[in-house]
Amino acid sequence: MKSTVEHLSPTRVRINVEVPFDELKPDFDRAYKKIAQQVRIPGFRPGKAPARILEARIGRAPVLDEVVNNAIPAKYQEAVTSAEELTPIGRPEIEVTEIADGERIAFTAEVDVRPEIELPELDGLAVEVDEVEADEDQVTEQLDQLRARFGTLTGVERPAQKGDYVQIDLSASVDGKEIEEAATTGFSYEVGQGGLIDGIDEALEGMSAGEEKTFTSTLVAGEYADRDAEITVKVTTVKERHLPDADDEFAQLASEFDTLDELTEDLRERVGQSKRMEQAAQARDRLLDKLVESAEVPLPESVVQSEVDTRTHDAVHAFDHDEDRFAEFLTSQDKTREQFDAETREEAENAVRYRMVLDALADSEEVSVGDQELTERILYQAQQYGMAPEQFVQQIQQAGQLGVIYQDVRRSKALITAVRAASITLPNGDAVDLSDLLGDGDENDEGAAEELPAEVPGEVAETPAETPAESDQDGGSAAAEKTDAKA
Known part of the structure; x- marks a missing residue:
C-alpha cells in the first residue's frame, strides 16, 4: 500500500491511498464467503459455492463493492498509523477515486487533524495567586453546621421566621388550570x-400553622416552564431548631476531640486547607489561561461546529427541543437567537482551544496514564453521577467514552x-509552595489533583440529567470539557 499526505491547512489534510489487489486477497475471501451465505445456487450448500460460480451468477460488481466497503476503513487507519505526525480529530470524508479491477483501488480521505502548537517553556512561566487569609467567620459557620446536625426540632405556636422548619402543602395553577405535577402535601422545608420556588420564602415568613397564602411565581420546569403561575401554600406545622451548646460536652459528642478548643482548631485547619485548595485551583486556572494566551491555536472547523451543535442541542434539550419555548426563554433573558448563536460559537471555540493546548502540553511532557489512574477517575465520575461503578463502566463502554x-x-x-514547573507567587512577590497539594510527579499524584475545585468561565449551563452516554466523543461533555481538563 502507498499513501501520501497533503496539508490543506494547519488543521486539515488529504490522505491519498493506493492499494494493490494482491493486498486485498483476505478481503476478497471474506466477501465471497459473505455473499455465498446470501445467494442460493442449485447444487451447492449455503456458503459453499466457489468464487467463479458466484461471479458467474451475480457478476463481479457486487464482489468489488463488498471488498471496497470493507477494506477502505482498515486501509485508512493503516495510512494514518504510518503517518506518525498525524492525529485525526474528526470523521474522515472518503472518496473512492479509482477501482482498477485486478490492479489496484485508490481513494482519498480528508480529515481534520490536531495542529502543531508551540508552547512556552514551563519553567519560565509565572502566575500570581491571591493570599490565603484566615477567616474566623467560616470556622464559626463550620461549627454551626456541625451543631445543626445534632439539633432538635420543636413545634412552636408563633408565625414562621427564617431558619424555622415548616410542613407545607403546595399547589399551582396557570390560567385557572391546576398543574398536577406541581402539587405536593406534607413537604418539609426550611424557611x-x-x-x-421564587417567592416561597417571602410568603412563608410570618405565616402560622393553618394559614394559607397565594402568590405569583414563574415556573422553571415542566409543560408550563417560564409561565407565571398562581402558587398556593398552606402551612400545617411550624418548628424551630434548637442547637446544642458549643462546649466540651458537644465536642465529645460530635467528634474525636475532648474539648471545644481542640474541635475548633481542627475546623480552623480544615478551613485553611480548603482555602489553600482554592489557591491551588486558582494557580492552575491562571496558568492554563496564560498557556492558551501565549499559543497560536488554529481551530479545526468541523470540531468547532460539532462543539457548537452539542451545546445548542443541550440548551434546547432543556425545553424538550421545543424551539418556540426556547425562543420565549431567550426573549425573557433579553437575548436574541443570533446573540445566543454567537455566544455559543465563541464558547465552543474557547473549549476546543483549551483542549488543543492541553493535548499539546501532554505530548510535549510525554504524559502517560496508568490503569490505576484511569480506574480512580472512573470511580470518581461514577460517584459524581450517583451511579454504581459497574453500571457507569458499562455505560461509558457502550457509548465509546472510555477514550474520552x-x-x-x-x-x-x-x-x-x-x-x-511554574513560579507561583503572592501579590507581594513571596513564593507559594503547593507541592503538598500537587504531589511530586509520581503516577499516583493525579488523584490528589482530582480534589481541586474548578471554575469554568464562559460555559453554557450544564444539563443536570446528562449521562455519560450523552456526552460528546471528542473531549467530554459539552459543558464540562474545561472543567475536566482542570480537575
Whole structure:
C-alpha cells in the first residue's frame, strides 16, 4: 500500500491511498464467503459455492463493492498509523477515486487533524495567586453546621421566621388550570433555604400553622416552564431548631476531640486547607489561561461546529427541543437567537482551544496514564453521577467514552505538571509552595489533583440529567470539557 499526505491547512489534510489487489486477497475471501451465505445456487450448500460460480451468477460488481466497503476503513487507519505526525480529530470524508479491477483501488480521505502548537517553556512561566487569609467567620459557620446536625426540632405556636422548619402543602395553577405535577402535601422545608420556588420564602415568613397564602411565581420546569403561575401554600406545622451548646460536652459528642478548643482548631485547619485548595485551583486556572494566551491555536472547523451543535442541542434539550419555548426563554433573558448563536460559537471555540493546548502540553511532557489512574477517575465520575461503578463502566463502554475519560486524565496530569514547573507567587512577590497539594510527579499524584475545585468561565449551563452516554466523543461533555481538563 502507498499513501501520501497533503496539508490543506494547519488543521486539515488529504490522505491519498493506493492499494494493490494482491493486498486485498483476505478481503476478497471474506466477501465471497459473505455473499455465498446470501445467494442460493442449485447444487451447492449455503456458503459453499466457489468464487467463479458466484461471479458467474451475480457478476463481479457486487464482489468489488463488498471488498471496497470493507477494506477502505482498515486501509485508512493503516495510512494514518504510518503517518506518525498525524492525529485525526474528526470523521474522515472518503472518496473512492479509482477501482482498477485486478490492479489496484485508490481513494482519498480528508480529515481534520490536531495542529502543531508551540508552547512556552514551563519553567519560565509565572502566575500570581491571591493570599490565603484566615477567616474566623467560616470556622464559626463550620461549627454551626456541625451543631445543626445534632439539633432538635420543636413545634412552636408563633408565625414562621427564617431558619424555622415548616410542613407545607403546595399547589399551582396557570390560567385557572391546576398543574398536577406541581402539587405536593406534607413537604418539609426550611424557611430561607431557597431553591424551591421564587417567592416561597417571602410568603412563608410570618405565616402560622393553618394559614394559607397565594402568590405569583414563574415556573422553571415542566409543560408550563417560564409561565407565571398562581402558587398556593398552606402551612400545617411550624418548628424551630434548637442547637446544642458549643462546649466540651458537644465536642465529645460530635467528634474525636475532648474539648471545644481542640474541635475548633481542627475546623480552623480544615478551613485553611480548603482555602489553600482554592489557591491551588486558582494557580492552575491562571496558568492554563496564560498557556492558551501565549499559543497560536488554529481551530479545526468541523470540531468547532460539532462543539457548537452539542451545546445548542443541550440548551434546547432543556425545553424538550421545543424551539418556540426556547425562543420565549431567550426573549425573557433579553437575548436574541443570533446573540445566543454567537455566544455559543465563541464558547465552543474557547473549549476546543483549551483542549488543543492541553493535548499539546501532554505530548510535549510525554504524559502517560496508568490503569490505576484511569480506574480512580472512573470511580470518581461514577460517584459524581450517583451511579454504581459497574453500571457507569458499562455505560461509558457502550457509548465509546472510555477514550474520552483517558484523555481527561491525561490533560489533568499535563496541567498539574505545568503548575509544578511554574513560579507561583503572592501579590507581594513571596513564593507559594503547593507541592503538598500537587504531589511530586509520581503516577499516583493525579488523584490528589482530582480534589481541586474548578471554575469554568464562559460555559453554557450544564444539563443536570446528562449521562455519560450523552456526552460528546471528542473531549467530554459539552459543558464540562474545561472543567475536566482542570480537575
